[in-house]
Amino acid sequence: MFSPNTAEDTRMAVKNILGIQSETWNEKYLGLPVHVGRSRRKSFAYIKGAVAGKVYGWKEKLIAKPGKETLVKAMAQAIPTYAMSCFYLTKSFCEELSSLLGKYWWSQQEKENTIHWISWEKLTKPKDQGGLGFRDMDCFNIAMLSRQIWRLIQCPDSLCAKVLKARYFPMFSMLPHGLASHTPGEACYMEWS
Known part of the structure; x- marks a missing residue:
């Protein structure tokens, strides 16, 4: 959660404000890992x-x-x-x-x-x-993610869409120009290819 360069007193202050007890890398929330590293x-x-x-x-x-x-x-x-x-x-x-x-x-x-x-x-x-x-597990994985992207495109006023757009796409659309007209699977495949 913190950079290695963050001072210990700053870490403690942020933890106290947010009410965080500890910081472990192998924690799970809703059955998913909280931190997904490079691997x-x-x-x-x-x-x-x-x-x-x-x-x-x-x-x-x-x-x-x-x-x-x-x-x-x-x-x-x-x-x-x-x-x-x-x-x-x-x-x-x-x-x-x-x-x-x-x-x-x-x-x-x-x-x-x-x-x-x-x-x-x-x-x-x-x-x-x-x-x-x-x-086919890989195709199923892409289909599940495509469904999430499609939901964000179809409901741009939802709280989730607003938060993700503000965090990851503040200056441009979630999909490059021209992909929005495709089906979710095609758009997702073209984006990842």
Whole structure:
């Protein structure tokens, strides 16, 4: 919260005024890390741990493929949803989550090599296109953030939009000229590309 150059008495004065008890870097608020440093992988390692904990618990049970499908969709892919609606998790982090789920789907043990009969990318396609409808975690993350951006654009008079505009976009629009006419997914993709 404070710069390393901030004097200790200044820190104490600000803490007293704001009513802050302590300052720790690993605190969470509403289930999300308060401080997200340079390494998002470290900040969101708890998500991977939670998904891995669920998956490894299920590996010990004999579950048929329809049951596994339900567990993956309803439990494992739901765990990172709230964090994905607030933060962009890196593509490599999303691939690690998908890898965990793929290993569970194909009943692969820790250091065992098994054949994955269909790629995870094909399993993420809708059922009418030959897939199983699993989420592509990176695309889902972008969609969740696009939804937030779209909400800010559609409701510019909301308190959240006013605060974010004043803090991050005081002199210009949230989206570069020309992107506002696109759908949320297109605008977000063009912004991040």
